[in-house]
Amino acid sequence: MTSERVKDILSDALERPAHERDAYITEACAGDAPLEARVRELARAWARATGPLAEPGSLIVGLSSDIRAEKPGDRIGAYTLLEVLGEGGFGIVFRARQDEPVRRELAVKVLRPGMDSRAVLARFDAERQALARLAHPAIARIYDAGVAPSGRPYFAMELVEGYPLTDFCDARSLDVRERIELFTRVCHAVQHAHQKGIIHRDLKPSNILVTQDAGEPEPKVIDFGIAKATDEPLTDNSVITLARQLVGTPRYMSPEQASLDPAAVDARSDIYSLGVVLYELLTGSTPLSDERIRDMGVTSLHDALSRGEFHKPSTRLTSFDEPLAQAVARRRGETIERLRETLRNDLDWIVMRAVEPDPARRYPTAFALARDLERYLAGQPVEARPPSRVYLARKFARRHRAGVTAATLTVLALVAGLGVAIYAFDRASRQRDAAQLALEEANSITDFLARAISSIAPDERGVGVKVADILDAAASEMETSYQGRDSARARIHQVLANAYWHLGEYAKGERQYRAAISFRERFAPPDDPSLLRTRSNLASLLYERGDVGPALLMMKDAVELHTSKYGEKNEESLGMLGNYALMLRAAGQPDQSAAIERRVLAARLELNGEDHRRTLGARINLANSLFAIGEVAEAETLYRTALATAERTLPPDTHEAILALEGVSNFLHRTGRQAEAIPLARRIIEARERVFGPNHPQTIMAMYNLGANLLDTGALEEGRDLQVETLRRDRATLPANHVVSIALVTNFLFIADELGWSAIPTDTRDELLALIHEAAELPLTRSSRNDLANALADIPPADLPLARRMAEIACADAEAAGDSFLYGYLDTLAMVMHRQGEHAAAIETQKRAIELTPKNDPGLGELNEHLHTYEAALEDPAGEPPSPPG
């Protein structure tokens, strides 16, 4: 970012006569050498400028070649245009002939004017290889792309002479069954493309052509790869590019496409469009008619789509006037009554699931949609159901866990932040100690540190001495030869512990804290503030490492002793209370943590004032808890206030500034606004890497968060790649039971759900298996145990007995603590029991889970689905082999 000062000085200098400029720059920069160098560079560049930059009035351009639009008879590249086949908002399609290297007829589509041809081609090039791998009889091939002499981009593709799908079906009066058969073949073609990583983004009847030379009608999807290439990203020129996206008909557009947010569009957007096409095939009209769309602005269109407020197909028929309804029915070889009867239930459900406004609730793949239609055709029960809005079991659990995880990941940072604060405080309090003692102690500590540091002189280990080396040397020095008082020892151990902790070296940090505590206990009473502080720090370290249970107990003690002695409105009491609240939240008691955090925030406002960093932290903490208990609006206000304060008062890389950024980013993520969250998440990683380096827990956590964001937007490959790297760094730095490690496991399960295990590199899978088994031996929170149970049941080779044990402990633990999410853990336990073939136990457990589920939980229907699966398995144990429900 160029500073305004550079601009000022440059411009002022240029306004002076040339011979004075030099002196002026020197003077104006007042000894700021980098500034001066930059201004001089720019002044030189300014003077170097030629052409229009030097004489802006003279921009003269040769416009000499033909800039008219193409017409039959013209040549474009290797193609001779023969006749116009069609024309539309996108441009013109020609029948064309190619002579070299092969003689063939094909279609050339010249895009309408005004597109940035270079960007179009760049995007096309990015997909070229994937497009080349598309080989499906129902997909028209794209051969080539380029720029026509008029400067417009063009595409050369397989010539398909057919009718749009809906026209074809109507012209032949195909009945419902025949229409569905044709449509499922389209689904399989789309599935093929999705597997190759190509999304269509503009599926509609006019892009699905049907030919029938002899025998079977053949559907063919055209324009794969074109919509994406011509989809302009949102840039500065948003006036124009925003508009571009709605140039096509919005009737087949998914809500995420209508939101003009390209990042939110993934393969599931195509599923939506397919759903609309199916809707039209069955009822003769799309869910939103052109007239309705015309009357809406972009915003209300998006709203209408996201609410999904339109008729089921069978009801839609009733909304037509009599003659129209009759015509629709007749074209399907039915009476109105019979057609409505045919559509009711199964077909209604299938269509409505495909056009779910929430992508996560749609059929996950085009194949799943096709399979459900095939079930319908075969007279089997279909998967789609109206009330439960089914989605996969694990996704249900994941949604709940994502909440817990994301919250945990944010608050960890605060604990570390507090560590820094306490360290500073430690130094300050030292001044208050008795002068003599302090002096002695200070000398002793100084000597010690001097020895420790000189013991690793660069000539022995090279210049790359790391802080960690110094700490290790100091720690071993302490054990072997240090002779100071207990109080000095306690202090040094405390300092070393803090330092280790900030480097993410939990085990070493813990050892140092314990040593500090044991030395301090020799001379200090149990409620000594330094002792309590050390205990509180140790508790926070344990918590950050994942040992929430022991951390909570230790913290509770420390905080109670401290507040009873110093009261709540005390700097350090507030710090401890804050951390205690974090642990309560992590232990599944967000309502309690929110209550405490409200008190802390009030005290902070009184004690530190509106803009203080601690007040900022307190706001974010409270927001996190409020979000966890569903007070979303208040949480958002707090996050936004915190971010605004941070941006106004703190330098950008300050810990609290990043926390505020994280708060807003996580909030956006969890309220489904990933596209807004992702740029923030990237900024957080950059800041973390700058401050902490690549392998620090904070950096790893930030990477994890971005990965989770990407996965939620359906950017599966990018998300996966990021998580693979995150896991690599995690394994090098963090313990297996760390929240980030466990959260990574969960994300990989999700990735495998979507892309299959084959999409995850083998060594990553090995790392995951090792991590899971290692973590299972370590202290764990119940939500982590629940995650592990899912992972153990899922990652091949499944370890069901260990999964069972994990799930059982999680449930017992939740029960003992009165955790309101017990039903989620029971759901996991039941799933494992079912997989082990213990159907009766699974049913009983699942019933209990359902009993405990709040009636407004959106997953309730799904829990019932699982119960049905288990009941079916009990009745017919010889039937389908046990498999995960959903």
Add this chain to the structure above:
Amino acid sequence: MQSDVTQLLSQAAGDARASARLFELVYTDLRAIASAHMRNEREAHTLQPTALVSEAFVRLVGGTPIDFADRRHFFRVASEAMRRILIDHARARLADKRGGAARRVALSDEPAHDALEPETLVALDEALERFSSEDPRAAEIVRLRFFGGLTLEQAADLLEVSRRTAIRDWNFARARLSELMNPP
């Protein structure tokens, strides 16, 4: 045509489709004007884009009184449309130079000697695009000046910044673009 554009201008602020339609209208018109010039001046195949934009403004908006915001919008759209026409054209010419042997349209194009080479124009545009992310306002001033036919003062008025700020932005843009196009 005139009422069309003025109406679209007033809708364009909140309506993406009106915006798209407006862009297409302006773009098409600019192109038509350019073509007409080409037909008339068979000798000197050069033009000043700024003159085209002024002409388009007269043709499309004419005497209809429009308010300030609409006026600003028009020039932004027009300078963007002009930019696209020129850049597409320059790229097409570059592509020809690189060996589009089988081209029907003969390249009778020895541009007048003071016309900008297509390479320079494309390089300028790429530099401008990069610069745009560093300093959007200064880049906008350059665009309005080069492609929109505005003077520095007019651009300053349009963007509602002081002339002094516009001069600062311009000097900085000139230095940065020069740096981006010809690294030392």
